[in-house]
Amino acid sequence: MMKNKKKIITMIDEMVEMLPTPKHLVDPDGGPKSWREVDWMVLALDSLKELVVGKNLSQIEELRPDLIKEQALKIVDDALIAADREDLQHKRKMIMEGKGEKAVGNSWLIFNLTNIRNLIEENE
Numbered sequence: 001m002m003k004n005k006k007k008i009i010t011m012i013d014e015m016v017e018m019l020p021t022p023k024h025l026v027d028p029d030g031g032p033k034s035w036r037e038v039d040w041m042v043l044a045l046d047s048l049k050e051l052v053v054g055k056n057l058s059q060i061e062e063l064r065p066d067l068i069k070e071q072a073l074k075i076v077d078d079a080l081i082a083a084d085r086e087d088l089q090h091k092r093k094m095i096m097e098g099k100g101e102k103a104v105g106n107s108w109l110i111f112n113l114t115n116i117r118n119l120i121e122e123n124e
Helices: 005-018 036-053 058-063 065-096 108-121
Strands: none
Touching: 005 036, 005 108, 036 065, 036 108, 065 108
């Protein structure tokens, strides 16, 4: 069982709450943004939460305790790749608009996913 379970679940819940809903996904130009990327992220976070909560996984955990951790890290890594791609697009857009100060550092999503990854890795 993961020792940082409560922290991870709290972070996942906060991240899902902060992700935009379809009504918030509208470009300033008036056109809709892609809902697929955010929808995928919500599904990935839900899957991660199920792994961390561990419902119906006791037999798997008995046989291969490393498998749950492996799967959780895979989900986080996939989410990090998607978030990094989105963050890079945002940075390019800000630089092109002359708003370089908004292109510094990582997004909140990358920051939180990295922290979740570190918490999962601590479970040795």
